[in-house]
Amino acid sequence: MMKPKLICQSNRRQWLKQFQKIGVFALGAWLSPLAVFAKKADAAKAIQEITGGKSVQDGRVTLVIPPLVENGNLVVLKVSVDSPMTANDYVKSIHVIAEGNPFPNIFTAYLTPRSGTATLTTRVRLADSQTVWAIAQMNDGSFWQGHADTLVTLSACTELV
Numbered sequence: 241m242m243k244p245k246l247i248c249q250s251n252r253r254q255w256l257k258q259f260q261k262i263g264v265f266a267l268g269a270w271l272s273p274l275a276v277f278a279k280k281a282d283a284a285k286a287i288q289e290i291t292g293g294k295s296v297q298d299g300r301v302t303l304v305i306p307p308l309v310e311n312g313n314l315v316v317l318k319v320s321v322d323s324p325m326t327a328n329d330y331v332k333s334i335h336v337i338a339e340g341n342p343f344p345n346i347f348t349a350y351l352t353p354r355s356g357t358a359t360l361t362t363r364v365r366l367a368d369s370q371t372v373w374a375i376a377q378m379n380d381g382s383f384w385q386g387h388a389d390t391l392v393t394l395s396a397c398t399e400l401v
Contacts, residue, residue, distance in 0.1 A: 283339035283373065290335050290345075290375055291383050301334075301386030303374040312366040312392040321358035321376040321384065325351075331358040333377045340370030366392050 287296065304318040321331045330353045336346045346364050358376070366372070369391045376384045 280339050280371075283337050283344045283371075286337050286344040287335075287373065287375060287385075290337075290377075294381070294383055296375060296383040296385045298385060300384040301374050301376045303336075303372060303386045303388045305372055305388045305390050307389065308391045308393070309366070310393055312368065314363045315366050315390065315392075316361065317364050317372070318361045319359070319374045319386075323358045323376075323378070325353050325356060325358055327353050328379075330355075330379050331376050332379050334358070334360065335375040335377075336364065337373040337375065338364070338366055338370055339373070340366065340368040342367065346372075366390065368392055 300322045302320045302322075304320075305315060309315050317336065319334055319336065321334065323329060323331050325331070331351045333351065334349045336348075337344050338346050347362070349360055351358055364372075369389075371387050371389050373385060373387045378384065
């Protein structure tokens with residue numbers, strides 16, 4: 241008696257052989273968008289989109305970030321903008337841009353005169369060592385910026401033999 245041929249199993253084996261041949265290339269092509277991080281040009285483009293092409297002035301914005309962090313998963317970031325936060329002079333929004341992240345625009349905070357102060361503290365995720373920018377939009381339509389550099393290292397665990 242003849243043994244029936246399992247079509248599913250042979251197709252699976254053929255598929256695995258083909259995948260072995262092209263698997264490395266297919267996997268590399270699939271992961272390549274994840275491996276490419278933003279560049280300074282991407283950060284500049286994000287800032288351009290935020291400002292709508294208006295000029296950005298240096299000053300009024302202070303960005304505090306540790307200059308050296310062991311792990312980029314949770315980096316404490318503090319932004320403050322010199323503003324009286326009155327009905328006539330206040331910060332409308334604060335945008336934080338990280339030039340080395342896959343998506344440079346990390347977050348945007350919206351403020352009103354009722355916020356009291358233009359100061360915020362949060363934790364962000366940084367993909368690599370990079371410059372982080374804070375852009376503040378004032379109620380008069382002007383934009384101000386500040387930046388800070390940080391070096392992100394990876395913790396290395398070694399096993400003693």
